[in-house]
């Protein structure tokens with residue numbers, strides 16, 4: 001049971017001044033403090049100074065079981081991080097729910113499975129998704145688990161459409177995952193092949209409608225069997241496409257390709273009657289492709305052909321839109337989130353980020369809800385992101401977001417203002433150390449502007465992050481932690497998130513002086529932050545939430 005109403009805090013009075021909650025996406029507090037820690041290497045006088053304030057700076061766990069992931073070897077990510085920050089609860093996340101459903105076999109008893117089973121005997125079953133063991137959007141072992149289930153239940157023909165990763169796992173690993181998948185396909189005992197693919201940042205896995213062209217390329221390759229590159233082997237495709245045309249291409253950015261037979265005919269177009277499974281459990285990058293498969297009426301691009309398929313997601317990605325209508329495993333049910341409680345309490349909120357993180361501070365924050373709780377009380381502002389590799393434009397929209405945040409704070413219209421800066425994460429994912437250092441320096445300056453604004457208004461603020469990323473930009477030796485280098489002496493970039501905890505700091509002239517972090521929660525995680533900012537807003541900790549840090 002969840003509390004539907006917020007109660008006043010016992011000692012912290014409500015304030016008529018704004019409370020700022022600021023998320024630095026991908027800003028971990030990493031023990032490795034060499035030059036490959038982009039935050040450490042950046043000019044960060046503002047966030048550095050916060051560490052010196054007694055009792056008002058600490059770190060919290062942002063990975064593994066602390067945020068509902070299957071194991072403590074799992075790095076954090078923005079989905080689970082923002083779910084925890086917004087809901088104050090540690091919830092079994094998609095990755096874990098799929099594991100359980102596969103382990104106990106319940107996945108094969110549910111409606112979604114029964115629905116696609118209808119296509120097993122006479123049609124093809126297609127699996128589309130991110131091919132890696134990153135555990136952020138998908139996992140290859142889960143894909144294999146479902147393919148085995150299909151083969152056991154009589155599937156005659158299986159086709160896999162792979163999106164190469166290099167973002168949640170090191171670049172170059174696409175090759176080993178394709179080799180592994182081909183081995184697994186050969187062992188299924190039915191006609192099973194890789195049919196098409198491409199890099200996740202260029203093909204299919206767009207998010208928040210940043211660039212529908214990405215999804216269109218995927219549709220053409222997976223459904224129509226059309227792509228600029230055709231190969232008779234997926235392994236050869238990935239190896240050749242990585243070489244690029246004069247300039248090497250990373251896994252994330254591989255162009256779309258189609259696998260053909262010797263006569264040049266695509267081996268796995270998607271046809272009427274086929275089953276289609278999106279095997280990612282995470283929502284953000286599956287919503288657009290789901291719409292393309294599910295919606296009769298659709299005008300984001302010209303699909304040319306719209307096959308009548310039995311279409312399911314690994315999960316239902318959007319509970320409000322009921323998208324997709326059918327799914328293999330029910331998604332986490334997240335209730336009693338802070339956004340809803342604050343709306344019930346009549347608190348006006350403002351949320352802002354740029355496109356790449358916009359759904360993080362709204363959709364994920366609100367427990368994977370795409371709408372509003374009380375629209376009149378909630379203002380959501382999206383600053384359009386550029387559609388470029390972000391190491392080429394590492395400032396991203398940090399300045400614009402800062403301006404929007406300041407304006408919201410100064411307007412007097414909002415009791416709570418929440419902001420997400422995308423740079424440390426999005427530039428961190430490029431693996432470009434220099435660009436990431438610059439990005440972190442800029443974000444520190446932007447934080448200063450926001451905190452100065454709150455200070456001038458007499459408000460309160462909380463600064464934190466959702467997971468690590470920029471705090472380590474190099475792959476390291478497992479035992480010694482020493483940076484790893486390529487044969488040519490260049491460091492091997494780390495493009496993924498890290499396991500580092502994240503900082504939390506509180507302050508502002510409106511915060512009563514004696515308010516300090518308690519010292520009896522050494523293992524606190526992101527979910528403990530929710531009650532903390534509710535306290536800053538003058539509300540007591542709801543009974544269903546993790547304890548406040550203060």
Ligand code: 3PG
Nearest residue numbers: 077078079136167168425
């Ligand atoms: C992505 O989708 O860009 C990465 O897999 C995870 O990044 P995020 O969790 O920070 O969005």
Ligand code: CO
Nearest residue numbers: 026078425429
């Ligand atoms: Co990220």
